[in-house]
Amino acid sequence: MSYIKEINSVNNPLVRQTLVLMEKSRERKKKGLFIIEGIKELELAIKGGYALKTLFYYPELISYDTLLEYLKGVEDPPELVSISKGVFQKIAYRDSTGGIIAIAKTKEHALDHLKISSKNPLILVAEAPEKPGNIGALLRTSDAAGLDAVIITNAKSDLYNPNIIRSSVGCLFTTNIGMGTTEEVIRYLKNNNITINCAALTASKEYTSVDFTQPTAIVVGTEATGLSEEWLQESDQNIIIPMQGEIDSMNVSVSAAILIFEAIRQRKP
Template sequence: MKAILSTQNKYIKTLLQLKDKSRERKKTGLFLIEGVREVSLAIKGSYEIDTLLFYADLFSKAQLDDLQLSLEQTNNTEHSKRVPEFPANIIEISKDVYEKLAYRSTTEGLIAVAKSKPNLLKNLTFKTEAPLILVAEAPEKPGNIGALLRTADAANADAVIIANPKTDLYNPNIIRSSVGCLFTNNVVTGSTQEIIDFLKSKNINIYAAILQESVAYHTQDFTKPTAIVVGTEATGLSEDWRVNATQNIIIPMQGEIDSMNVSVAAGILIFEAKRQRNFK
């Protein structure tokens, strides 16, 4: 097993570029995952792991063996989705190297180098006849994107579509704030017009959370193929959604302000859809 002890190692410098620069992640098709749960979810979500790095004082070789065993058992379970093979490239790293690579101050000593997916809208398919989709237009804050992904995972949504993304999906802030839900959701990106055209071609009803020409969200039938579309708190949704929506919807506000955090609004709307579907 290889060991890297110096932060000046050429490979470690390459990994630091992946950690800090979206351009490098896009150019190489690689990104970093930090944490045992996140790495496990990525592998189970069919992400290919190129390399595992571990700091033995926090993540022992015995834990590494346990992780490998659990993934092998997942593959041996009847009807389970086949996950990629455990990576052959495993590197033990020093405390200095780990602290340089780690994004969080308190983690379990495990970092993976993974291969990104294309996340293309044209590849999106559904397993159900009445899919429930969460669409978010131009979310800027990685924390909000992470929260949206957690909401979609909790509701077992069929897909999350990011329109006009302002940051790449493999930003370490998104992975951290989603607690690995980036890997548990079916996530794709596209332009607003591409997404509208896609939804219409699939006969999916579009419910846009927008003030103009709207009705209260709970008056609508979300049991049919449904896309719930939310925008940013600052600017809301673009005009294209207003004019192309099956129905514009609003969450009635009873306080002094007229808006709420996008992830909170998405949670209210998507779980109303789940309630109507008897949480199926």
């Protein structure tokens, strides 16, 4: 395992590259690299099979020996870089990182790379989610429910946006994620005989009366516009959560959680 004793200057080329990867989606996509910040996130990334390229550590917060413990079992260990307090403060977004920041390689999320082993899958599909916080919350819910996959269609945000990683608390790394256009995802679901259940206000059945025990995709749209007409035309069943107040919609991650855990309840032996 290679080791750089210390980087002291915030003008170091590797430090500058890290800052660009944090801030620029285009650079992340071009290089196929992104930033992981925090011990818990690092652990989940390793568990999720992500390849680490460079690992910065601040010795005042984490020792070299402790760092090696976290990297036990990693087949291709990253370059280790000890950084000064000034460098750490420059590249750390938050104080609770535990002294660890890593450069890692992105994964491929095209639908033909999506591996679903279950014969009775439960999948969440999110159409055109924009807010990183909502995407992170959807991934946390999906992890909590043990879903077989999350599929994002017509993505408006870079999946490796640092705000998505932070808001998902690292669940991005342990969730089976696919991405594609609405047309591609509909074709994928139909080819795999997965029932399409769309959260919508029209022609809908109350969610508790819908059968989620068969191979199922729960499809949610944005709070502002809902699902596109393409989804509504291909839906096997529209589903609705009855509202008791004056509004007719909830935060997309809240709605998805209600629908997902109803499906989980129905599937219990």
